[in-house]
Amino acid sequence: MPTFQTRALSDLPDEIAPDLSEVRVLVRDATATMAHFTLPAHEIAVAVQHRTVNEYWYVTGGRGRMWRKDAESAEVVELTEGVSLSIPLGTAFQFRNDSDEPLTVVGFDTPPWPGNDEAFVVVGEWEPTV
Numbered sequence: 001m002p003t004f005q006t007r008a009l010s011d012l013p014d015e016i017a018p019d020l021s022e023v024r025v026l027v028r029d030a031t032a033t034m035a036h037f038t039l040p041a042h043e044i045a046v047a048v049q050h051r052t053v054n055e056y057w058y059v060t061g062g063r064g065r066m067w068r069k070d071a072e073s074a075e076v077v078e079l080t081e082g083v084s085l086s087i088p089l090g091t092a093f094q095f096r097n098d099s100d101e102p103l104t105v106v107g108f109d110t111p112p113w114p115g116n117d118e119a120f121v122v123v124g125e126w127e128p129t130v
Helices: none
Strands: 022-028 033-039 048-050 054-061 063-069 074-080 084-087 092-097 103-110 119-121
Touching: 033 092, 063 084
Parallel strands: none
Antiparallel strands: 022 033, 033 103, 048 092, 048 119, 054 084, 054 103, 063 074, 063 092
8 A cells, every 4th residue: 555645845944955955855755855945046055966866856936057067068057947957866066046036946866865964065166155
């Protein structure tokens, strides 16, 4: 029999991510973790890289940019409502909010997020402000 999970988005963050964005955990099981991330207006997150997880994002509000770099290439892409992207294992990344409203994202990790030791700080594209 399946184990159902239902969770509403909380007003307060459950934790602060290694990149210093706010995290509200949605659901998780043995295969994945889904969360809601918020970066305040005009802030730049700390650049990080994951040790064991792949991460996938869907932008739900705000406007900004994402820098991603792997062993072979680097790019900066626009983050606007409706954009989805992947952050494969081994990718350094950093994001910024270029708008007057919070940048909000729903993301999921596979395998499940093991804790904040999962990510380590790297040199990014921009100077962090958070």
